[in-house]
Amino acid sequence: MEVPDDHPRKASLEVRHLLTDGFKAGLVAEAGLIAHGRGEAFDYLLGERTHPFADRACRAAAALLVLAKNPVFSVNGNVAALCPKEVVALSEAADAEIEVNLFYRTREREEAIAKKLTDSGAKNVYGIGASTRLLGLSSPRALIDKALKNADVVIVPLEDGDRTEALRKAGKKVIAIDLNPLSRTAQTADVTIVDNVVRCMPLMVRHAKALHGKTDEADKIIRSYDNKKTLIEAETTIRKGARPA
């Protein structure tokens, strides 16, 4: 459905439509629509714009990716519906593998998401019929494929707190993208980008390209980055209530 140009909530409604279309196409789970609603509420309070604390976190995330040996982008249905091209662009800019990793895992949804990503240019997508188990989680959301198993740095947009903790316990560095700075995911990750995934992905791609191969600079960025400060600034911004740009 076309949103009229003069609609004051055009951008937000268009993103919503990507989700409902993704639901109809079998990418997005019912609960994924509800999760998006929670994200929208936080985004509203953030003024629906990228704040300096989110840009700093994007740069730190890009630095972690530059220093990683086996970075992996963990993709769920919402992310595949919202920004499949940016997932591919970031995986290319950061030499990262892509793995489908679902809370509500069915073979049909895995395959629909993999197809969406390959149609958007991904050369290889892991996670279809995954059979390795991540310790500390109950089935089927514990299932991971060999990309995530071997990963040292994992990007988890819109992730669930238990799995973020399990990934950390498995020794991986976690980059979260989550509009709620209070979620367990946001609080547990090494780098938390408190921003809408549709806004921060192009930004991360730019940072990843700019830092490509610059390991000394990336190391410096990581040493001076403080994720607690990011979370406090994000929460303070939300509590004060930000104005739209």
Ligand code: ATP
């Ligand atoms: P946790 O288990 O980490 O405490 P939760 O149970 O609150 O998280 P989930 O339903 O597992 O949340 O995941 C949805 C999360 O994703 C929410 O924190 C929501 O704010 C966030 N979210 C939803 N849509 C977006 C989006 N477009 N961009 C960034 N974050 C989003």
